[in-house]
Amino acid sequence: MNQVNKTYKVQKPLSKISVAPMLDWTNKHCRAFHRLISPNTLLYTEMVTTGALIHGDWKRYLRYNQEQHPIALQLGGSDPQDLATCSKMAEDHGYDEINLNCGCPSDRVQKGQFGAVLMESPDLVARCIESMCNATTLPITVKCRIGIDKQDSFAFLDKFISTSKQAGCAHYIIHARKAWLNGLSPKENRTVPPINYERAAEIKAKHPELSITINGEIKTTEQAIEHLKIFDSVMIGREAYKNPYILNEVETKIFKTPEKQCLSRIEIAHAMIPYIEKQMHDFGTPAKSITRHIMGLFQEQRGARKWRQTLSTLPYEESITPAQIIEKALTELTATIASC
Numbered sequence: 001m002n003q004v005n006k007t008y009k010v011q012k013p014l015s016k017i018s019v020a021p022m023l024d025w026t027n028k029h030c031r032a033f034h035r036l037i038s039p040n041t042l043l044y045t046e047m048v049t050t051g052a053l054i055h056g057d058w059k060r061y062l063r064y065n066q067e068q069h070p071i072a073l074q075l076g077g078s079d080p081q082d083l084a085t086c087s088k089m090a091e092d093h094g095y096d097e098i099n100l101n102c103g104c105p106s107d108r109v110q111k112g113q114f115g116a117v118l119m120e121s122p123d124l125v126a127r128c129i130e131s132m133c134n135a136t137t138l139p140i141t142v143k144c145r146i147g148i149d150k151q152d153s154f155a156f157l158d159k160f161i162s163t164s165k166q167a168g169c170a171h172y173i174i175h176a177r178k179a180w181l182n183g184l185s186p187k188e189n190r191t192v193p194p195i196n197y198e199r200a201a202e203i204k205a206k207h208p209e210l211s212i213t214i215n216g217e218i219k220t221t222e223q224a225i226e227h228l229k230i231f232d233s234v235m236i237g238r239e240a241y242k243n244p245y246i247l248n249e250v251e252t253k254i255f256k257t258p259e260k261q262c263l264s265r266i267e268i269a270h271a272m273i274p275y276i277e278k279q280m281h282d283f284g285t286p287a288k289s290i291t292r293h294i295m296g297l298f299q300e301q302r303g304a305r306k307w308r309q310t311l312s313t314l315p316y317e318e319s320i321t322p323a324q325i326i327e328k329a330l331t332e333l334t335a336t337i338a339s340c
């Protein structure tokens with residue numbers, strides 16, 4: 001493999017905290033909502049395959065509103081030329097980072113020869129990185145596991161990282177558990193293999209010049225603060241979706257944004273009204289496609305169930321407006337609190 005001609009890019013993560021790429025979850029509506037809660041968190045798109053961008057409705061896949069910066073596009077693919085083409089598209093669309101998915105174990109992704117199977121082919125990953133780095137000046141990052149199947153030694157992960165870093169990747173996001181490529185569903189692959197943060201810490205110790213983002217089972221701001229003593233940044237996945245207001249705590253405790261500059265849960269609910277109206281008007285998006293992402297806003301608060309229940313039914317009613325949906329859901333929530 002040819003060495004990249006550019007000087008080695010030492011690259012800080014774009015933010016100390018990020019929200020993970022999550023297929024079907026972190027689409028542009030979810031990201032718009034997360035951004036209202038936390039202005040400083042880095043937001044990742046869902047994985048978009050190179051095939052979808054090159055042969056599909058690329059405008060739809062790449063679209064996002066400008067408030068979502070900093071924003072990273074996650075690509076799924078393993079053809080160096082296709083990845084270069086898509087990296088250029090991402091740059092042209094103003095993305096701030098491009099991430100290569102080397103961690104998804106789903107059957108569909110394995111059939112496409114990308115995702116976690118790429119951990120077995122560090123030379124191919126290096127060619128992909130090199131090609132992407134040559135196509136754009138944006139940071140190219142890799143999201144991987146700590147191993148796959150029985151290949152779960154430090155040496156295996158170290159070889160993967162050492163090889164691809166030579167091609168120009170200076171920032172790895174490590175989901176600190178291995179993936180089983182056969183026998184487990186993607187969901188089980190996010191719970192069954194044990195978490196091993198130490199393995200990721202060993203990589204950081206061996207490659208201190210690399211930025212390492214730690215990911216996996218991080219559910220509280222306190223845990224994130226602990227991880228930041230070792231790692232350069234923390235990626236939060238499921239907790240940010242199920243309990244999105246954790247991003248408010250991240251904003252105040254980690255980014256030190258004064259509480260009064262942050263929006264309350266109720267202010268966020270109200271701020272979603274014009275967003276939903278605009279998406280309905282501009283793209284004909286049904287309200288329910290957006291409200292499904294805000295179900296967790298009152299998680300762990302009194303009335304949370306009522307909020308979710310109202311949002312699960314109201315948006316299905318004909319000719320109801322976004323303002324009516326949100327106001328009614330808030331009224332129901334408040335009434336539940338009052339009756340407790």
Ligand SMILES: Cc1cc2nc3c(=O)[nH]c(=O)nc-3n(C[C@H](O)[C@H](O)[C@H](O)COP(=O)(O)O)c2cc1C
Pocket residue numbers: 020021022023024025046047074101103104143175190215216217218235236237238239
């Ligand atoms: C619904 C769902 C979809 C996911 N889709 C992707 C994806 O598109 N790309 C990816 O790299 N990881 C994906 N993941 C994995 C997450 O990015 C993250 O690595 C994993 O959930 C572990 O972090 P957590 O314990 O904080 O949730 C997905 C996870 C979930 C729950």
